[in-house]
C-alpha cells in the first residue's frame with residue numbers, strides 16, 4: 001500500500017476553452033458524486049479549497065484563431081497559482097475542471113515545481129483527443145483543443161510562458177492514452193513534435209495492460225506523475241456527460257485497469273479531472289464513474305486491503 005500526501009481539491013468552474021457550455025458545473029457535480037468522501041474512505045486526508053474565480057464566459061466567436069484568449073489566460077493564471085501553492089505546501093492538488101484548457105496552468109505549475117525540486121515529471125494525458133492544435137490549424141478556435149501544444153511551446157506567449165520559460169514541458173515527458181480524434185493539421189504537428197501517443201488502435205492491438213506498462217516505463221522514485229484525466233477518454237456509452245464525445249474509447253474494465261496500474265506506481269503527485277459536463281450527463285452517472293475511477297487511481301482494488 002502506497003501512502004499519498006494530503007489532498008487538496010481545487011474547483012475551476014469554467015467552460016472558457018470549450019465549444020459547449022456546461023463544463024463550468026463540473027466541480028459541483030464531482031462534489032455531489034462524493035469525491036472528497038470517497039478519497040477519505042481510502043484513508044486520505046482531503047481538504048476542499050472551494051472554487052477559484054475568474055471571468056465569465058462571454059461566449060464569443062474566435063478571434064485570430066482563439067476563442068476567449070484573454071479569459072483563458074486569466075483562468076489559467078488562477079489555476080497555476082493555486083496548484084503551485086498546494087505543491088509548495090507538500091500537498092497533492094486535484095483540479096476539478098472546468099474544461100481542459102486549464103491543464104496549461106495546472107501542468108505549468110507542476111512542471112515549475114518539478115524543475116525547482118529536481119524531480120522528473122511524467123504526464124499521462126488520458127483523452128480521446130491529442131489537444132495539440134494551434135491558432136492556425138484549429139478547426140474550432142477552442143483553446144481546450146490546444147493545451148498540450150501550449151505546454152510544449154506551440155502557442156501564444158501568454159500561454160506558453162504562463163509558468164516559466166517556453167517550453168514549460170518537454171515533449172518526451174508526455175504519454176497520451178486513449179487517443180482517437182486528431183484533426184488534419186494536428187496530425188502533422190504531433191508527428192513533427194514527436195509526441196508519444198498510445199491511440200485506441202494500439203490499445204486494441206496490444207491491450208490496455210501492455211500499453212500502460214509501456215507508458216509507465218522508466219518511472220522511478222524521483223518521478224512526479226501528473227495525470228490529466230479528460231473524461232471524454234472514456235467510451236461515451238459509459239460516460240455521456242462530456243461535450244466532445246468520440247466513440248470507441250476504453251470500456252469500464254479497461255479504464256479501471258489503466259487507473260489501477262497508475263496507482264501501482266505510487267508516484268501520482270497531481271491530477272486534473274476535466275471536461276465533465278453535467279448539462280449533458282444522465283443523473284450524474286459520468287461524475288459517479290469519474291469518482292469510482294479516481295478511487296482506483298488512489299489504490300482501491302478488489303482484493304488488497306488498504
Ligand SMILES: NC(=[NH2+])NCCC[C@H](N)C(=O)O
Nearest residue numbers: 100129133140142144145244
Ligand atoms: N479537451 C477537449 N475535449 N478537446 C477537444 C478538442 C476538439 C478538437 N480537436 C478541437 O480542437 O476543437
Ligand SMILES: [Mn+2]
Nearest residue numbers: 128129230232
Ligand atoms: Mn478530449
Ligand SMILES: [Mn+2]
Nearest residue numbers: 100127131230
Ligand atoms: Mn482534452
